[in-house]
Each structure stands twice: as C-alpha cells, then as structure tokens.
Amino acid sequence: MSAVKIAAPAGSLAAVGFDPATLTSGDLESRSPIDGRVLGRLASTSRADYDATLARSLAAFAAWRAVPAPRRGELVRLFGEAVRRHQPALAELITLEAGKIGSEAAGEVQEVIDICDFAVGLSRQLYGLTIASERKHHHMLERWHPIGPVAIITAFNFPMAVWSWNATLALVCGNPVLWKPSEKTPLTALALHRLLESVIAQFAEAPTGLSALVAGGRAVGEWLADDARIPLVSATGSTRMGREVGVRVAGRFGRSLLELGGNNAMIVAPSAAEDLAVRAITFAAAGTAGQRCTTLRRLYVHETRYDAILARLKRAFASLRIGSPLAADTLVGPLVDRQAFEAMQAALAAARAAGGLVHGGERVAVAGHEAGYYVRPALVELAAPIEASARETFAPILYVFRYRTIEDAIAGNNGVAQGLSSSLITQNLSEAETFLSAEGSDCGIANINIGPSGAEIGGAFGGEKETGGGRESGSDAWKAYMRRQTQTVNYSSTLPLAQGVKFDVE
Numbered sequence: 001m002s003a004v005k006i007a008a009p010a011g012s013l014a015a016v017g018f019d020p021a022t023l024t025s026g027d028l029e030s031r032s033p034i035d036g037r038v039l040g041r042l043a044s045t046s047r048a049d050y051d052a053t054l055a056r057s058l059a060a061f062a063a064w065r066a067v068p069a070p071r072r073g074e075l076v077r078l079f080g081e082a083v084r085r086h087q088p089a090l091a092e093l094i095t096l097e098a099g100k101i102g103s104e105a106a107g108e109v110q111e112v113i114d115i116c117d118f119a120v121g122l123s124r125q126l127y128g129l130t131i132a133s134e135r136k137h138h139h140m141l142e143r144w145h146p147i148g149p150v151a152i153i154t155a156f157n158f159p160m161a162v163w164s165w166n167a168t169l170a171l172v173c174g175n176p177v178l179w180k181p182s183e184k185t186p187l188t189a190l191a192l193h194r195l196l197e198s199v200i201a202q203f204a205e206a207p208t209g210l211s212a213l214v215a216g217g218r219a220v221g222e223w224l225a226d227d228a229r230i231p232l233v234s235a236t237g238s239t240r241m242g243r244e245v246g247v248r249v250a251g252r253f254g255r256s257l258l259e260l261g262g263n264n265a266m267i268v269a270p271s272a273a274e275d276l277a278v279r280a281i282t283f284a285a286a287g288t289a290g291q292r293c294t295t296l297r298r299l300y301v302h303e304t305r306y307d308a309i310l311a312r313l314k315r316a317f318a319s320l321r322i323g324s325p326l327a328a329d330t331l332v333g334p335l336v337d338r339q340a341f342e343a344m345q346a347a348l349a350a351a352r353a354a355g356g357l358v359h360g361g362e363r364v365a366v367a368g369h370e371a372g373y374y375v376r377p378a379l380v381e382l383a384a385p386i387e388a389s390a391r392e393t394f395a396p397i398l399y400v401f402r403y404r405t406i407e408d409a410i411a412g413n414n415g416v417a418q419g420l421s422s423s424l425i426t427q428n429l430s431e432a433e434t435f436l437s438a439e440g441s442d443c444g445i446a447n448i449n450i451g452p453s454g455a456e457i458g459g460a461f462g463g464e465k466e467t468g469g470g471r472e473s474g475s476d477a478w479k480a481y482m483r484r485q486t487q488t489v490n491y492s493s494t495l496p497l498a499q500g501v502k503f504d505v506e
C-alpha cells in the first residue's frame, strides 16, 4: 500500500525536508486512528546506523558543551520561532497520527512553543552556588556542566510536547539529543526533528548530529537503555516499560528520568461549585479520549453531592460529540488503535463482573470511519476500589466512588500504586490546605479547583511511586540534564586541611 497524501498544510513542512509522499517503505507503519488508513512508512534504525548516530552525537557533544549557554538558548529560540511558523501543519499531523481534536493538537504545539521560551530564559539562568569554605583563603562553588547525549523515549499520546520538554532543556544545558518516538507516531516525530535539523543547519555553532531520530521498536529502546555512552535516558510511557528501562539504565549506573503511568483522582467536596466540577471532570476524563497520563480516572464525590453530580455527569457524557477529530465540533476523537479499544472493553467487563454499574463505554459508529475505534466515555459506579480501578487503562473510563470524610477521600486518592496527579474541588480552606499538605495528596501534582490534567510547562511535571519519580519541564527540572560539580579553590600559599586534620610532611 502506498502512503496517502497528507492533507493540506503539511506542504509548508516540505521546505524542511518533510515530505510524507516519499515515506512509502519501511517496517514502521503509521496508521491514522481516525480511519485506520496508512499515512506513511518509515524504516527502523539499524544497529549499524545507531552506532554511527551515537558517534555523531558524541562528536556533537564535544563541540556543543563549549558553546556558551545563552548561545545554545539562541538555537532553541530560533527553533521556537520555526515551530510558531509551522504550528498549523504540526497540529494537523498530530491530529492525523494521534487522533487529537484540533484544539488539543494546537495546544500541544503551543506547549512546544512555551517550553522553547522557557528554555531560552533558562539558558541565562543555569545558576550554581557559592559555598562558604571552612578553610582560610579558600572558596567553594557548585557548578553545573553538560552531561552528554540524552536519549528521549516518548509515547504516542503527546508525540511532540514530551520530547520538547526534554530536548529544549537538554540542548540549553549543552547536550545532544537522541529521540526514539512511539512506533505509533513516527511521522509527527520526523516532522519536528526535521524542523530542528533545519534550524541547526543554519546555526554556525551547532554541530551536525546535535539532534538525532532513532526510530524503531523495543530493540532500539534496549540499545539506548543499555548504552553506557548515554548518561541520561528520559522515558515516558507505561509503568511496565519504565520498570525495564529503569533497571537496565541503573545496571550500568546511568541516570533515568521516568514519567510513567498515572491513575489520577479528583475529590468533589460538599462545598464544590457544581458547574466548575462538572466541566473539570468531563474535560479531564473524556478529553483526549482519556489518553493522557494525567487523565482523570477515579472520582470521589461526597455522599451529599453524589446523586446530583452523577446525574449531571451522565448527561454531560451522553451529550459529548464523538467523531472525527478533523471535524470542528468534535470533542472526543478516536482511541489510538484496536488494542486500546480491547483494553477498555476488558476493563469495563471486569468492572461489571465486580459489581460496578457501567454507563456508556460502547463503540460509536462514525460514518466513513468504520476502521477507527470511537467510544462513548464511560462512567463506572463502584462501591469500593477493584483491581481494574487500581490500574491505568489508557481509555476514557471514570470510576466513581462515594465518600463520607475528607480523610477517607484522601486515603482513596493515595490508595493506588501510581502517583502522578490529583485534584480537589472545594470552597473549604481547611480541606484545600490539608490536601496540599504533607498529610494530603501523595502525588507529584496536586490541584485545587481544576482537574488533574492540562498542566502548564512552568512547573515540574512528573509523579511519585510507580509513576517513576522523574520531573521534566519547568521549575528546576533542568538539573537532571546536567552534572553537578563541587569545586574548592585555595588562593593562599599554605595548605590547611579540612576538619583541622594535621598531616605535616618534611
């Protein structure tokens, strides 16, 4: 089968060497979740190509680490400008290859632009410390140095943004980047990579090989995880994948930055504003067809509000416009593929078998798109947690529980193996502060009066427990991409030893 022509604005990307019409051979097949058609094909990187890429990456590191950080920031600034110019084409590619609705696809590209801006500012703020020395005429410093090639393994659901959180920071920190995108979204990755390559080619101080794409499946991931030439592997995906990558990287004393599964909860308290709660729940649970790592999967509603909120949710879920993400009024696009659909149906069957009351969740026929997996987001009423509600099923299923005390609700929020995001809808200051305190949510992200998804790039993004502990994006997440060096300088002509140790030699 030859590749179909990718619709309109992709043309603007041809200028940077992205021409989907030429992508007709290779073992990686990109299929659109919209209707199952093949968008293009790409060959997996061979081991020989991988080794050549690594050699270029190491050579690039030797040059790039000596370029002043603000100049490195300038490269990222120019990349951000290029992304701005191509925003519609890039967003359309995300829609075609990942199935996101237009507004969310454009929002993802916006996230790339935002992190570029953040990284540019950061390039003048890679601050170290001065430390008081206990020895006379000595001073101590803490400095941050580039670390080396950074491998970035990304998932299909944020096929551009998650790479950009890592890549832009890694680049201003003085490191080359190697990207292994999801096998489900290779074209999106290739387009963004080519765009960066075109900016690198115009930037005198930037060495070739500064950015590389290594496409492929499990084998390529293993090469990256096992390669001692790569000091940092940043991996986003399932907990199962992260457990393997984390162990392999640790086995060679490399560093990993893991952003794995979430099983995010929201608590709706007695004082919650109802309209706000219903909108927050619906976007967080059904948006992106439930395929964000921050998607709302478990809802704890106070018993006094349960019936009214559930009635509103049933209406809201039943009225969601499901269909092609290319249609302007669609709110819920397709699941990524058949496996995602089957996993969703299996979770719903398990919930029914465990006594859950399921509303929605069925496949929805979309005319002309029979090969796409469109579903009505599901609400599942449960009396208590079950095995299915303890797992992350990457689909729009919201498990709903009643609660009586805020302590019970917080215990429910924390009572899963994952720890990415969490939220509480309340007007009660004491509840809000408790939720945000050391005795509250145990997640990497805790929100009041907004849902658990849709984080801004300025904060550190990531979570605890089986979510993997990594932090990407804003705040001081950049420190993961550098090595820390403690430096002591003696500017006297004597040699006092620390801790008053005497060691006099003739």
Ligand code: UN1
Pocket (backbone or CB within 6 Å): 111, 157, 158, 162, 236, 291, 292, 293, 294, 452, 453, 454, 455, 456
């Ligand atoms: C992800 O699903 O892997 O907070 C990332 C959010 C987005 C990023 C999600 N800004 O929902």
